[in-house]
Amino acid sequence: MSFFLRLNKSIKRRRLLSFFIFTSIATILLVGYFFLEKKIVLETVALFLFILTILQVLVLQYFFKNQLKNDTIQSNLNRRIDALKISFEESDKLVEHKSIYLANMSYEVRTPLSTVLGMLNMLKQTNLDDDQKAQVEIAEYSSKHLLQLVNMVTDNADVETGDLNLTLSTMDLKLDLSYLFKVFEYQAWEKGLDFDFKFLYEEKDTFSVLGDSARIQQVLINLINNAIKFTNSGKIEIIVDQTISIDDDQIVTFYIKDTGIGMREREVKRVFNSASSPYNASMMRDYRGGGIGLSISHQLVKLMGGELKLESKENEGSTFYFSLQLKRTLNIKVEKVEQKPILQDKFNVLVAEDNRMNQKVIKFLLERQGADCTFVKNGIEAVELYKILDFDMVFMDIYMPDMDGYQATKAIKETKKFANKNTPIIAVSASAFEEDIVNAKLAGIDEFLAKPIEIERLKELLIKYAKKDTSS
Numbered sequence: 001m002s003f004f005l006r007l008n009k010s011i012k013r014r015r016l017l018s019f020f021i022f023t024s025i026a027t028i029l030l031v032g033y034f035f036l037e038k039k040i041v042l043e044t045v046a047l048f049l050f051i052l053t054i055l056q057v058l059v060l061q062y063f064f065k066n067q068l069k070n071d072t073i074q075s076n077l078n079r080r081i082d083a084l085k086i087s088f089e090e091s092d093k094l095v096e097h098k099s100i101y102l103a104n105m106s107y108e109v110r111t112p113l114s115t116v117l118g119m120l121n122m123l124k125q126t127n128l129d130d131d132q133k134a135q136v137e138i139a140e141y142s143s144k145h146l147l148q149l150v151n152m153v154t155d156n157a158d159v160e161t162g163d164l165n166l167t168l169s170t171m172d173l174k175l176d177l178s179y180l181f182k183v184f185e186y187q188a189w190e191k192g193l194d195f196d197f198k199f200l201y202e203e204k205d206t207f208s209v210l211g212d213s214a215r216i217q218q219v220l221i222n223l224i225n226n227a228i229k230f231t232n233s234g235k236i237e238i239i240v241d242q243t244i245s246i247d248d249d250q251i252v253t254f255y256i257k258d259t260g261i262g263m264r265e266r267e268v269k270r271v272f273n274s275a276s277s278p279y280n281a282s283m284m285r286d287y288r289g290g291g292i293g294l295s296i297s298h299q300l301v302k303l304m305g306g307e308l309k310l311e312s313k314e315n316e317g318s319t320f321y322f323s324l325q326l327k328r329t330l331n332i333k334v335e336k337v338e339q340k341p342i343l344q345d346k347f348n349v350l351v352a353e354d355n356r357m358n359q360k361v362i363k364f365l366l367e368r369q370g371a372d373c374t375f376v377k378n379g380i381e382a383v384e385l386y387k388i389l390d391f392d393m394v395f396m397d398i399y400m401p402d403m404d405g406y407q408a409t410k411a412i413k414e415t416k417k418f419a420n421k422n423t424p425i426i427a428v429s430a431s432a433f434e435e436d437i438v439n440a441k442l443a444g445i446d447e448f449l450a451k452p453i454e455i456e457r458l459k460e461l462l463i464k465y466a467k468k469d470t471s472s
Helices: 001-035 042-124 130-161 171-191 213-229 265-270 281-286 294-303 356-367 379-387 405-413 416-419 434-443 455-465
Strands: 169-173 194-200 209-211 236-248 251-257 309-313 319-327 348-352 372-376 394-399 425-429 447-450
Touching: 042 130, 130 171, 130 281, 130 356, 169 213, 171 194, 171 213, 171 236, 171 309, 171 372, 194 394, 213 236, 213 251, 213 294, 213 319, 236 372, 236 379, 294 319, 319 356, 348 356, 348 379, 356 372, 356 394, 356 455, 372 379, 379 394, 379 405, 379 416, 394 405, 394 455, 405 425
Parallel strands: 194 236, 348 372, 348 394, 394 425, 425 447
Antiparallel strands: 169 209, 209 319, 236 251, 251 319, 309 319
8 A cells, every 4th residue: 555655656656857947948948028019027047047956956856866775665566576585485485385294193193092092902902800990991081082172183184275165964963972971081180070971862863964073073172172171170061962953954052161270251252353362471381282273173163064162161161062054864753843833822932042053043942832933143133133123032142253141131121111011031051150140130031041952941940930820
């Protein structure tokens, strides 16, 4: 931009110089004419030409000075461009060198690890007592964990360069992920943490799905590893919710909860915006290796069609969660059981939720109970729509952009319509922190519903607050 401004000024100077030269020539001719006509004396002509000569010298000096300055600037720009070209070429070489180094490192680590795992497998086939079997199992889990970390580093490099494609395959989530969670279970126990993982699904809906198992596990490795790193005491909890199905698709939601150091609000807002660690330097000194992979996980989840979300409270803990819409495998027949809705009469519900996948989940749950849903993506829209339309209940996500659930609830309760209708408002959050529950009460929220949403708890709330008669 500054270059074009300088160029424009240079053009203006040239025009002014041309105009000055033209004016000088015209003036000299005019003075000569007046002298020949004897209208002015010779002394006047000489004085005029002397003054004009001085002006021309000054103008030319100014012009050539600026010309020299422009030539100097242009020369410096050319040198900077050449330096940038060299730097760019060196950066390309460095990236290429990094890729080669990572590939070689991966190979060098994988080779002995494969040998270790092979020997452990052979050792398992021998006659071992119970203690020895447990020791071999721990060694095997630890080796597999190290192999997963190697995969994470190399795969993260692919994500950063954009060289990544999804590979879909048939997955049995419980079978595939249980082994992975066992690896982290030992790691958590070594740190004195409780570790719990569970799969939520209905027995009649047992089936496989199509997804990129390696990428899903990569995201979970990043998030669980950080949860353990940043938790000194308490519990790590993993929940895989497979209770929501829409036609031939299955919505699977993954929750990673910890009772660790948590984050401040400003850290939560920028946590996915940088490929570097969102944590400050003092945290990194206390927790070596912590904070890695969050930006990578965010990109991977987005690539798979979801959105990675975070709810956190400083000194209370964090909850990362994301939902993926996966295709069911065609060779699995699912027995469909007709669900009788508990709401027999028309029941309008306003749902404030900024995550599109979460909207699908709660829409499915509410409509199956006979409710009609209207969705908004932030608190401002919730307040404005509440003023216009009539709703029997409001489900309010706590963490939303522009206006959060607490602020939106207070704004709704200040309207004339709420004074007449006293519409029940239900808070929805992935983490029911004590501070959240207190703030919900202060904001006037009637109930608190934690994610993943328990169907029976949802039914209880619908029955409790339905203004018309319902039957179970």
